Amino acid sequence: MPPVLATFLRRKGFDATHTTDYPQAQYLADQEIRQIATEEGRVIVTKDDDFLDYYWAKGAPPKVLKLSIGNIRNNDLIDLLEANLQTINKLFQEDANVVVFGRNSLISY
Template sequence: MKFIVDAQLPSGIAWILNNRGFDAVHTDDLPDKERTTDQQIREISVTQNRIVVTKDADFLDSYYIKGIPKRLLLISTGNIRNKELYQLFANNLGQVIQMFETCNCVEMDNTDLIGHE
């Protein structure tokens, strides 16, 4: 699986994914870095078949309205410390990957994983 991590999330999320054997890029790895637009992220996700990892609910709206991105991991934890986010992400990654076998949109909050159709 391939991922693109939005600027609203720390680059450590991409690091975790890469260390687990996935292909992940963070917007900091792109030419426009944190100024990479949502539209550019959507285009990259489609052309490179990447799952968008974001906190930005605008991506959820475009997922439902336009079907873009095709796959989305929405992090809806609110403001938590990066250390807590990394731990939550790492602890739930296996289940998130399993959910993507049947869902195209997965939401992770502080306590639950929710698959959206």
Template sequence: MKPEWEIWLDANISPAIAKWMDAYVELPVKSSYKLNFNQLGDQEIFQIAKDYGHIILISKDADFSDLTSRLGAPPKLIKIGIGNCDNQKLWDFIRKRLLNSIDLLTNTDTAIIELN
């Protein structure tokens, strides 16, 4: 049986957004703080996610795009291209595109979706 997908949010995205997202989607959503990843480097987080398998990382950090392009999926990635803003504005930006992005990542070979 295939493991369920999980969404992991990078440290550059507030745990408050993880909470809102968890209530919005039908997948487990975990912030880097909940995962105790806030002190780890991007490559370490990427490798843990790769070993785990069915992970969608959400980050504003270009390093994850580079790692995914170079090392391949999993994990899959939603790259957020909006600049600094408050949590509500960021959540509104992500929410508009989130369900379609998750569907595409979990049901196709697409490895990276950029939300600009």
């Protein structure tokens, strides 16, 4: 995900980070990202199916917001999330472990 997404989420009051915020950023493997998210109580925001596959195999933590939106410009991504952020946040607050967000769908597990 683009760093601008973490910036947007911080502006909305979330304690968001991006992999580029970590010293070993270019070398972070999925396992390390999961470990950081678990240790810091973060939700992984991704378009990558690997994090969702791991959840189905191993469960939570960490929590995952899987974006199933295909290719999208950064501004359009921010607009789409802006319109749905309150609902997504509410789902996680109500103990969802995974939220799959598409352009026309929002599913929580």
